[in-house]
Amino acid sequence: MENIQKLTHAYEQAPWRKQMYMIGVILLILVSAAIVAGIYLNVTARAAAIGRQIQEMQVRVYGYHYLTNDASDVIVPIEELEQRIANLTSQLAILTSYQTMQDRVKDLNLQPIDADHIEYMKVPGYYDRQTTSLAPPPEPVVVNASAIDPQFKESLFEWVVEQAQKTARFISEARP
Amino acid sequence: MRRYMADHAIPAGRLRRKPPANEFPDMPHSASEKAGQSLTGWRFNLLAILFLLAGAMIIIQLVRLQFSPERSEFVSLGDQYSRTLHIFYPPRGDIYDRWGRLLAGSTLVYEVGTQVDNVENPDTIAFALSKVLSGHPEYDYAGYSNDIFSVIHRAEISGTAYVQLADFVTPEELSQLQDWAQNYANLPNVDYGESGRPSLDGLVYRPRLQRYYPENELAANVMGFVNREGKGMFGVEAEFNDLLAGAPQSVWMSLDPYQVSEIPQLKAGADLVLTIDREIQAAAEDVLNKALDDSGADGGVISVMDPNTGEMLAIASTPRLNPNEFWNYANVFKDSTPFNRAVSQDYEPGSVFKVLTMAAALDDGAVTPDTEFVDTGSIQIGGITIHNWDWGAWGPQNMQGCLAHSLNVCLTWVATELGAGQFYKYMQNFGFGRTTGIDLAGEAPGRLKLPGDTDWFEAELGTNSFGQGIAVTPIQMVMAISSVANGKGEMMMPHVMRSMVRDGFQYTPTPQVIGKPISEETAHTLTELLARSLEGESSDALIDGYRVAGKTGTAEIATPTGYSTSETNASFVGWGPVNDPRFLVYVWLEKPQSSPWGSIVAAPVFRDMVERLVVLMDIPPDDVSQSLGDE
Numbered sequence: 001m002e003n004i005q006k007l008t009h010a011y012e013q014a015p016w017r018k019q020m021y022m023i024g025v026i027l028l029i030l031v032s033a034a035i036v037a038g039i040y041l042n043v044t045a046r047a048a049a050i051g052r053q054i055q056e057m058q059v060r061v062y063g064y065h066y067l068t069n070d071a072s073d074v075i076v077p078i079e080e081l082e083q084r085i086a087n088l089t090s091q092l093a094i095l096t097s098y099q100t101m102q103d104r105v106k107d108l109n110l111q112p113i114d115a116d117h118i119e120y121m122k123v124p125g126y127y128d129r130q131t132t133s134l135a136p137p138p139e140p141v142v143v144n145a146s147a148i149d150p151q152f153k154e155s156l157f158e159w160v161v162e163q164a165q166k167t168a169r170f171i172s173e174a175r176p
Numbered sequence: 177m178r179r180y181m182a183d184h185a186i187p188a189g190r191l192r193r194k195p196p197a198n199e200f201p202d203m204p205h206s207a208s209e210k211a212g213q214s215l216t217g218w219r220f221n222l223l224a225i226l227f228l229l230a231g232a233m234i235i236i237q238l239v240r241l242q243f244s245p246e247r248s249e250f251v252s253l254g255d256q257y258s259r260t261l262h263i264f265y266p267p268r269g270d271i272y273d274r275w276g277r278l279l280a281g282s283t284l285v286y287e288v289g290t291q292v293d294n295v296e297n298p299d300t301i302a303f304a305l306s307k308v309l310s311g312h313p314e315y316d317y318a319g320y321s322n323d324i325f326s327v328i329h330r331a332e333i334s335g336t337a338y339v340q341l342a343d344f345v346t347p348e349e350l351s352q353l354q355d356w357a358q359n360y361a362n363l364p365n366v367d368y369g370e371s372g373r374p375s376l377d378g379l380v381y382r383p384r385l386q387r388y389y390p391e392n393e394l395a396a397n398v399m400g401f402v403n404r405e406g407k408g409m410f411g412v413e414a415e416f417n418d419l420l421a422g423a424p425q426s427v428w429m430s431l432d433p434y435q436v437s438e439i440p441q442l443k444a445g446a447d448l449v450l451t452i453d454r455e456i457q458a459a460a461e462d463v464l465n466k467a468l469d470d471s472g473a474d475g476g477v478i479s480v481m482d483p484n485t486g487e488m489l490a491i492a493s494t495p496r497l498n499p500n501e502f503w504n505y506a507n508v509f510k511d512s513t514p515f516n517r518a519v520s521q522d523y524e525p526g527s528v529f530k531v532l533t534m535a536a537a538l539d540d541g542a543v544t545p546d547t548e549f550v551d552t553g554s555i556q557i558g559g560i561t562i563h564n565w566d567w568g569a570w571g572p573q574n575m576q577g578c579l580a581h582s583l584n585v586c587l588t589w590v591a592t593e594l595g596a597g598q599f600y601k602y603m604q605n606f607g608f609g610r611t612t613g614i615d616l617a618g619e620a621p622g623r624l625k626l627p628g629d630t631d632w633f634e635a636e637l638g639t640n641s642f643g644q645g646i647a648v649t650p651i652q653m654v655m656a657i658s659s660v661a662n663g664k665g666e667m668m669m670p671h672v673m674r675s676m677v678r679d680g681f682q683y684t685p686t687p688q689v690i691g692k693p694i695s696e697e698t699a700h701t702l703t704e705l706l707a708r709s710l711e712g713e714s715s716d717a718l719i720d721g722y723r724v725a726g727k728t729g730t731a732e733i734a735t736p737t738g739y740s741t742s743e744t745n746a747s748f749v750g751w752g753p754v755n756d757p758r759f760l761v762y763v764w765l766e767k768p769q770s771s772p773w774g775s776i777v778a779a780p781v782f783r784d785m786v787e788r789l790v791v792l793m794d795i796p797p798d799d800v801s802q803s804l805g806d807e
Contacts, residue, residue: 044434051433064291064338064380067357083385086267086282093278093390098458115787116720120796122804129794131674132276132449135682 259430266422267385269445271399271412273454274487274674280399280413280499283388286350286381289340290328295378297371298328300360301341304376308352309342313503338380344404350381387413393496395457397516398450398488398672400617401499409502410515412448412672414617419676420445446678451487451671456480459788460492467781468494472769473746477518477650478785483661483751483760485687486668488614489793491651493517519614522622522647523766526731526774527565527582528749529643529653531706533591534579535660536602539698542594545575545705555585558635562588565730580709582728584642591641596627599637603646605693606656607667612690614651614670623647643731644739653749654762655690660702661725661751661760665694707754717750717779719786721797726750726782728774733767743767748778752786758795761785 013021076084094100105112154162241247271280290301306321324341331339345353357376368374387402400411408417422445429437460478468476480490493516497508514520537543553569555562564570564584570577578586591599603609609624624646625632639645651670659667667690675684694702706725710717717726729747732739746768751760761782768777789795796804 048433051436054433054436064289064382067354067376067379067381068361080383082267083282083284083383086385087284089270089278090281090283090388090390093281096277097390097392098394098454099392113791115722115790115797118791118796120800120804129275131274132272133682134272134276134447134449134677135680 258432259428261426261428264425264427264440264442265406266424266442266444268387268402268406269420269422269447269677271420271448271450273395273450273452273457274489275453276449277454278390279395279450279452279454280387280389282385284347284383285343285386286345286347286383287340288342288345288350288353288379288381289338290331290378291338291380292328292331292336292378295328295332296375297373297377298325298332299371300374301328301376301379304353304356304379305341308349308356309345312342312345312349314344315342341379344386345381353379353381387499389499391454392500393498394454394461395452395491396496396499397493397518398452398457398491398616399499400515401497401502403502408617410618411616412450415615416446416448416673419678420448422446443679446676448673449675449677449682451482451489451674452491453489453792455792456789457490457492459792460490460785461496463781463785463788464492464494466784467763467765467777470770471746471765471777473765473777474767475513475517476765477762478764478781479518479650479654479762480785480789481654481658481668481670481760481762483658483668483757486655486658486670487674487687488670488672489759491516491518491616491672514620515618516616517764517766518650519616519619520649522620522649523745523764524646524731524734525643525648525653525747525764526729526745527584527642528657528727528729528747528762528774529646529648530579530582530587530641530729531660531702531727531749532603532606532656533587533594533599533641534575534705535694535698535702536599536606537590537594538575538701539665539694540594540598540602542598543575543590545701547575549573549575549578549586549589551578551583551585553585555588555638557588557592557638558633560635560638562638576705576708576712579705579727580712582642587641588638591637596634596637599641600624600626602693603640605667605691606659607690608646608648608652608656612649612651612655612670614655615673619651620649622649622652643729650762650764654760656693657749657751657762658760659691659693660699661757663696663699663703663757665692665696665699667691667693703751703754703757710750713775715775715779717748717782719752719783719790721799722752722786722790722795723754723798724750724752724786725754726779728779730772730774742772744772744774746772746774746776746778748774748782750782750786753795753798753801755798756801758793759786759789761789 241250267282270278270282273279288305295301302321302324305324306315309315309320327339327341330336353376357379360374360376363374365373389396389399389401398411400409400413400415402408402413406421408414408420413420422443425440425442427437427440460480464476464478467473467478475494476492477494478490478492479488481488495508495513497505497515509515534543538545550572551564551570553564553567562584565582570581570583570586573581573583573586575590577583578590594602603624604626608622609626611619611621613619625636625640636645655667655670658670659665662668669688669690671685671688673685675682677683703725706727707723709715710724710726715726715728717724717728727749729745729749731745731747732741733743733745734740735743745764745766747762747764749760749762751757763778763781763785765774765777765781771777790797795801
């Protein structure tokens with residue numbers, strides 16, 4: 001028994017070594033946790049900041065403008081641009097409205113023509129006036145092509161499998 | 177040596193370890209070392225217990241809150257501030273005439289309100305708004321300033337974040353407000369007394385779109401208008417409201433930046449291309465206005481249709497409302513005046529209806545163009561005596577004569593030859609007694625009394641044959657007569673929507689044939705009869721160079737005491753050119769004062785309209801068409 005005790009004691013770690021080991025392990029855990037927490041905090045903080053920016057842009061899109069000191073004109077959201085385009089389209093329509101054109105006719109001292117003053121002639125290949133077509137050409141078929149390279153989406157398992165397949169191909173090709 | 181090492185080389189930790197019994201002799205620790213170790217252990221233990229207790233308390237509190245009665249209140253309070261409801265309205269679709277000219281679009285207006293926390297001086301805001309918006313019909317009243325002030329005050333008390341103060345503010349009005357705000361912002365920092373420094377701080381605005389009609393009153397009866405709630409009223413706006421408005425989307429948007437939701441892609445309202453030709457519409461309205469001035473009529477309608485397709489090229493009706501100022505509706509349409517008489521007002525059409533009686537009789541074979549009728553000036557039917565418009569007897573007449581002289585007696589006889597069963601079958605086939613299905617809101621069905629109805633008597637067959645005792649709308653007449661006018665016997669469905677543009681594609685429905693009440697041969701025969709009738713009578717409806725067919729109508733107006741002889745409905749329906757029909761024009765003047773007769777007041781209106789129509793539609797005179805066709 002005494003011999004066993006002696007043997008055990010002979011191979012036992014020194015207490016200070018044990019303590020250092022424990023401290024090291026705890027510190028490793030703490031540092032690892034701190035690193036993970038730091039990365040998490042960094043990512044979430046950036047996500048929150050981006051989210052807040054998006055929200056601010058959304059508020060600007062459907063939000064309110066101050067009468068003074070409003071810098072929202074610097075970046076105009078699409079919706080407001082569309083509103084302005086619609087407004088300008090209407091303004092253009094006013095400028096070419098029937099009444100405005102009649103006023104211009106009067107200003108230019110033009111007279112509406114009577115039926116008996118019109119001379120008709122046959123023009124080969126002439127096509128009668130066609131009614132309006134407002135629709136743009138049909139949209140091209142959209143292929144579902146992702147902008148992200150497949151390398152960035154593959155899992156570790158898929159990568160290992162692919163590497164294994166590559167290696168197998170290489171070996172089979174190298175074989176005489 | 178060992179002692180030395182024990183004192184100077186062995187780390188402190190080793191001192192706490194009990195050395196093996198035989199190898200190292202017991203070396204008792206000093207009293208101070210022992211005291212220090214026990215003190216350190218006691219402190220660490222206390223600290224650990226404290227931390228443990230603090231952690232336990234936090235966990236207990238967390239658990240308690242989770243199961244406390246206030247939990248649901250906290251959750252709902254959190255929900256209240258965690259998201260906001262946004263309703264996204266897609267822009268309303270535009271409306272164009274057949275050549276792509278904008279008839280209804282959108283214009284910028286602004287909603288003005290206050291962010292209550294930022295308001296510095298409610299008095300200034302109330303004063304500025306009441307002055308700047310004084311020209312605004314909705315805010316032009318004496319107490320508006322006080323109302324604004326009280327609204328802001330109430331919001332401040334209740335803690336409301338935002339209150340709307342005005343809507344549909346024009347860009348000009350907003351610009352004035354911005355000038356005011358800038359001027360106030362530039363005021364010097366001095367003591368302004370009890371009223372405080374004038375400021376428009378807290379006043380905010382938001383742009384939005386409002387329906388706008390660049391042509392103002394032009395085609396207003398066809399277009400309708402959009403009210404403050406964004407709902408289409410009357411005409412095309414009401415009929416196609418769902419299409420034009422698109423689908424608003426309500427989205428709960430989270431305020432949590434981790435849960436940013438995407439603003440939905442709104443499906444914009446569809447654009448519409450109408451069959452209406454702006455120039456023809458303007459001409460029709462111009463001619464109608466002139467006709468009303470000349471005749472002193474209460475109101476009127478001019479409808480222009482392409483009888484081959486049913487496309488309505490123009491529908492002019494009175495009165496007209498500027499849809500940009502729709503709040504004047506009650507002032508314009510008094511005493512239940514319909515928004516569009518052409519589709520919503522039924523009336524007794526009078527002799528223009530004889531076209532259809534004759535069409536039915538010819539098609540049925542009850543008469544032929546050469547059938548002779550001896551007009552004695554009166555005819556008995558169902559216990560009543562029917563006379564001609566002039567109370568005269570016109571002697572022997574063929575069918576062309578009956579139509580040319582618009583003989584009631586003759587047409588009554590024709591209807592009896594046809595028989596009530598066949599007559600009403602044809603009238604139903606012509607679409608009377610039901611709506612035409614024109615794509616304009618508020619169409620009236622009219623009334624066609626049928627044998628078997630409690631209020632139908634045999635005399636109705638006689639009166640109906642010349643357009644009395646039957647209620648029709650102008651658009652019903654146009655649709656029915658299109659079967660004659662297009663020379664094919666096909667009755668075309670009248671419509672104003674030529675095509676719809678949605679999701680990047682333009683859909684153009686094919687013209688709809690409602691039915692074929694008469695044969696092609698009948699249509700040709702009747703057109704020829706009516707063309708000769710006009711020529712034989714040297715009608716005021718005739719146009720130099722163009723051969724047209726048509727019929728006048730003068731209908732007495734029913735009153736509670738019987739038919740009024742002083743008040744009439746004067747009308748004319750005509751189409752042309754006879755060889756290649758391109759237009760069908762229907763004119764109706766209500767209660768003309770200058771003359772009660774359609775041949776005098778309505779026929780010239782038809783001529784004026786067609787004279788402008790042939791120019792606008794590039795229709796060459798018949799001889800030119802003939803010569804060009806021969807080349």
